[in-house]
Amino acid sequence: MKTKLLLISAMTFTMVGFSQKSEIKDAEKALDNGNATQAKASLETAAGMMANMDEKLQAQYYYVRGMVYADLAKKGDDSAFEEAVDSFKNVLSVEEKSGKDKYSEDAKQAMANMTADLVNAAVEDNKAENFDAAASKLYMSYKLSPADTVYLYYAASSAVNGGLYEKALGYYKELKDLGYDGSATVYKATNVETGEVEEMEKLQRDLMVKSGTYKDPIEEKTPSKKAEIVKNMALIYTQLGQDDKALEAYAVARAEYPNDVNLILNEANLYYKLGDKEKFKELMSEASAMAPDNPDLQYNIGVINMEQGNLEAAREAYRKALEINPNYINAQLNLSTSYVNEGNSLIDEMNSLGNSKADIAKYEELKEKKDSLFREGAQILEDALKNNPDNQSILTQLKNIYGALGDNENFMRVKKLLGE
Incomplete structure (x- = not known):
């Protein structure tokens, strides 16, 4: 009786092993015929018998599973990428333990192909502004090919573009720990x-x-990206409201890159946000002294001051930029805008006035001041137009100012220049 039982047990084990191989073969056949969904179903049946598989069959199962999910991923199933990667990694793990090497090289080649597929899919995701998916795919590409740290850098960039600051911060920390340079x-x-x-x-x-x-x-x-990474980490800390960590990051960055003017500007902006206007002015002065002949720096100083409502300081910076480069169109546009914005700031006060004699007089006084500021903004653009007669941005802004002033003659003149 014992002998019969053992024989039956052995036959059962053989039948299970045969069934496993059959399901895997069916999956391979379905995949060869372009039916990855059917192949997946066959593998799911085989998965239930995983405990009875020997190492050779396990390696085959994981390899076929990887190829099936890689095919599904290529056909648009983004969730299949990770399953494919995990399966190919299991092939390597199983064969490393067994000392056999039947599927490992093919699995490595498949992972290399998947890296290219992931990067291409991430490019399309970025174009479609699906930044979360793009960042995840680029990070997976990096994990598949750790030597290509540039994928990790691009993953961080995609995360930033999508406003996924916690995810981006994690990627940047990893880049910093790796000592990523990024120069080429x-x-x-x-x-x-x-x-x-x-x-x-x-x-x-x-x-x-x-x-x-x-x-x-x-x-x-090409320049190193180390300073950019540290700077972006500080900016993300600021975005997340972690100002203390941001200041620490700037301190580290400034120590490593003392001549990076943009670091100074960003740190200055943070001090302004924290209400430390003296430190803000000190850093702005430091930045200006560091590169007095750099029109872009003066322009950026103008932008930051303008954002903070320091219109006179902004105008001074824009004028310095124009002294260095008289044809700096963005500086001309922003300088004009500073006067328009100041004029617009008077409108609420004008609208709040009543109909008393004093209020009417005040209204006329404010209106004249507003119009004077608008005319100042228009004159800056008229001067800019002399060297850039066809610049659409200048013409459009100038048309809008004349429209707000009610100056129909100049409005129609500029409108004609725009070809409207």
């Missing part, structure tokens, strides 16, 4: 036919130069 060498050469300088891979560049179709090969080093 860019290879360029001049197209002989067009005269344009073009960027390309080094080997391609060298071959093109050798062929004579390109000339003047150059190599440029």
Whole structure:
């Protein structure tokens, strides 16, 4: 009797093993026929018998499962990416323990292919402004290919674009711990036919130069992204209301990159937010002294002061930018806007006045002041127009000012210049 029982038990075990192999084979066949959904169903049946699988069959099961989910991911099922990755990693784990290597190389190749698929899908997600999905896919790409830390950097950028600050902060911390630099060498050469300088891979560049179709090969080093990462961490802390951590981050960043003017500007902005206007002014002065001939810096100082309502300081900075670069259109536009904004700030007070003689007199006084500010803003743009007669931004803003002033003659003149 015992012998019969053992025989029956052995036959049952053999039947289970045969069933497992059959289900996996069915999954492979369905996948080959382009039916990943049917393949998935076959694998789900086999999964229930996982405990009875030997290591060889487990590796086969996980490999096929990885290929099935990779196919589903390629067809638009974003949730399948992670399942595929987990399955391929299980292949490597199982075969490492068993000492066998039947599916590992194919699994590695499949993961490399999946990295490309993930990156391409993330690019499409970013275009569609689906930043959360893009960040997750780029992070998974990094996990699949840890040597490509640039994927982690782009994951952080996608998270920031989506306002996912906690997620972005985690990615930036990881980049900082890795010592990510992000600098690279860019290879360029001049197209002989067009005269344009073009960027390309080094080997391609060298071959093109050798062929004579390109000339003047150059190599440029792109700047390190370390300062940007620390700065972004500080900005995120500020966004999250963690001002103490933001100040600590700025202190670390300033110690590492003492000549980074943008760090000073961002730190100044935070001190203004915290109500420390003296520190704000001190840092603004430091930034200005650091690069007195940089029109972009003066412009940025103007922008920050304007955001904080310091109109006179903003105008001073915009004028300095224009002294350095008289054709700085954005500085001209913002300088004009500072006068328009000041004029607009009087409108609420004008509207709050009554009909008494004193109120009417006050109204006329405020109106004249408002119109004077608007005319000042218009004159700045009229001067800008002399060197930029076709600039649409200048013309549009100028038209709006004349419209607000009720100056129909100039309004129609500018409207004609706009081609309306």
